[in-house]
Amino acid sequence: MSHIRRIAVHVDEPEPGHFYWVLMEEGGDASQWIELESADEACEMWLDALRAGVRALEGYAPDERIGPRTSGDDEDANPVLEQET
DSSP states (O other), X not given: OOOBOOEEEEEEEEETTEXXXXXXXXXXXXXXXXXXXXXXXOBSSHHHHHHHHHHHXXXXXXXXXXXXXXXXXXXXXXXXXXXXX
16 A cells, blocks of 8 residues: 655754755654755745745645655555465
């Protein structure tokens, strides 16, 4: 069965007034997060950075009905395999 990827978007402010979006994905366990992608240029407003990050996250979902899926997952595949007799 296909599993949705656990990707989070957050905004970082390394310097006052310079907001960057960051996408992180859950790693091997819930305590491990790996950076996938981040903004190249800063936004002047936190909300603009958040919105840009959400747009970047949407790019990981080829179908808005099912969201981002792990590579190799086939949404149309039968989740129950036939048993050989």
